[in-house]
Amino acid sequence: KEKKIFQIPWMHAARHGWDVEKDAPLFRNWAIHTGKFQPGIDKPDPKTWKANFRCAMNSLPDIEEVK
Structure with a gap:
């Protein structure tokens, strides 16, 4: 923390x-x-959700991946 x-x-x-x-x-x-995504309207698409989240994290300059 x-x-x-x-x-x-x-x-x-x-x-x-x-x-x-x-x-x-x-x-x-x-x-x-x-x-x-709008629950009840859109079809769930976890593959796309995950890709969009990854792109959002990668676009932030103050977040870096630690392996």
Whole structure:
């Protein structure tokens, strides 16, 4: 926390046991927040949600990936 480091679970959807409700809520909520997904209207598309979130994180100069 002091280092201002955070971790985002990034499970690949092709893995056994992947569940959209368990593994993609951050990406779904981001899509809702940005207006790219409207529950009950749009078809769920977790692959696109995840890609859009990744692009948003990569475009922020003050966020860097730590491996």
